[in-house]
Amino acid sequence: MIVLLRAAVPLFLAMVTGMVGTLVVTSVLGNHDTVALAAFAVMAAVLNPASAAVQGALRGLGPFVAPYRDDPGAAVPVVRDARWLSLITGTLGAVAVVCVPVLARVSGVPGEVVGELGLLPWCLAAYLLVFASTGGASTILVALGRSRAVLWPSLVFGLVLSALTVVLVPPLGLDGVGVAWVVAGVTAAGVASVNLRRALGRPIGQARPRVPEIVRLARVSVPLAATVLIKFGVLGVVTFAASTTGARDTAAHAVLTTLTGLLMLASLSVAQASVPEVARARDVAGARRANRTAALLAVAGTLAGALVLLLLGEQVLGLFTGDAAVRERALGLLPLMLLSSLADAAQAVQGIGLTALKRSGASLAYFVLGYGGLLAAAVPVARTWGITGLWVAMAVANILLVVLQGAGFHRHSARVGVAEAAA
Structure with missing residues (x-):
């Protein structure tokens, strides 16, 4: 740790x-x-x-x-x-x-x-x-x-x-x-x-x-880049859906999205730091231990940020908007945003862990499943349940990704050290 x-x-x-x-x-x-x-x-x-x-x-x-x-x-x-x-x-x-x-x-x-x-x-x-x-x-x-x-x-x-x-x-x-x-x-x-x-x-x-070697790199790097594009693209659609719910809700969504980005810094830094540890692991237990430690640190960092927002939510939101109505709306949605962020932090570690195992293609497939549903649901959910429904949908998508990415890492990490043992 x-x-x-x-x-x-x-x-x-x-x-x-x-x-x-x-x-x-x-x-x-x-x-x-x-x-x-x-x-x-x-x-x-x-x-x-x-x-x-x-x-x-x-x-x-x-x-x-x-x-x-x-x-x-x-x-x-x-x-x-x-x-x-x-x-x-x-x-x-x-x-x-x-x-x-x-x-x-x-x-x-x-x-x-x-x-x-x-x-x-x-x-x-x-x-x-x-x-x-x-x-x-x-x-x-x-x-x-x-x-x-x-x-x-x-x-x-x-x-x-x-x-x-x-x-x-x-x-x-x-x-x-x-x-x-x-x-x-x-x-x-x-x-x-x-x-x-x-x-x-x-x-x-x-x-x-060296074309063959560059292709080997691309097989891991390109799916990872595609995952990033999918996430940005789908969140852009979610923002568009939020913009149909009214000016106050749109502003509240923008503030919460900014705070989500700040909360994700801790999990992303831990996830990146875990790549060498997972990639260098010589056995299944070592890879899973490194990934588990990274997940715990990422969630702990996100929880620390969440605690600050829960205790000082009104003051923090005041830094982003002077509209009392927008602050009130954002404050009411804060628990949902924090739940979504915690799940996002956990799934990010699992996804980057798959990259460390050179299985970013699997992570891309899981993202297509998780965020594909969010893409399809964003506009109908916004029309029916408004911005609250959107944040529920994002939380559900991220929780689904935690399950998919976690199961994927568990499955693919089972092969760590197999080739060396056979040799």
Whole structure:
């Protein structure tokens, strides 16, 4: 448990510092120009799932690198393969980001908002390519037991993005955010590359792509990225369904969704920290013990956040909205949101545990089942039972995923060590 905590805390802090930059951007734009803030919101609607999918694909590299913790230099060929795969996924994400103005026009976004985008799509596309060029450095560092090194690129990114946004937005508007994002991304990528070079103990260099090995990586990474896209897509539909229930309920749903994201940071950091431990396990008992410990820590972290919200709910909600009616509605739904978050925390650990076993395809299938039902039910439930019904549906979907992912991990972990025993 101590080992997991030592690895998870830097990851948690890295996630928090990464969010700070985005919060500063939103705050500065909100005080600068309403249209610019609306344009950034449109941009974020595509950037967030695109970057999350790229990050998801890169997290699939962990189980391939973890066996080399005692001899990091031997992992260099795998790191080279990872770089090729990350560039492919990054390019796909960049293309999606560049197409935002076209998608916005087709979706009926007001012309003044689309016109405000300016250079931002191109800048954020460049950022995704820069991020992808690191070849999943953060995931590789975690797999090699160098979790503390992950904090510094994220901290640098948050600080540079925040400082440049404050300086560049007044004269350049939304284009200033784009420039700030690219500069912050390049700086963070440089720090990540230096940290990775030190961890490996030798230069990475260049090599021709090893197509069969890249395909092996993709079989784990691509389903993980698809899982992330499914989750973002279905939650987007849920948000749309919530928007049909009235302005007050829509605002309450937005606040609760934001709080859910904050609560998930603890479970995601623990889940990522558990990947090397599960991947390096030599027997069934070791893999299941590492996964069980991670699940307990993830749920405990989520419960700690839940306790804060239950005790200080009114004050915390006041940070997100000044509307007393919205606060009251959100406060009434808080227990349901916390139940959904606890189940989500538990299923996330099981799902990433399957990735550590190189069975992310199974996790994707479970997600299709769990969130497929939520997708089909969202709009009818919202029309019949409103936002309360939506949060019940999300809680049920996440509980179902706990069962499916947990059973899946139990089944697939039964083969840990089988090949070695046969040899």
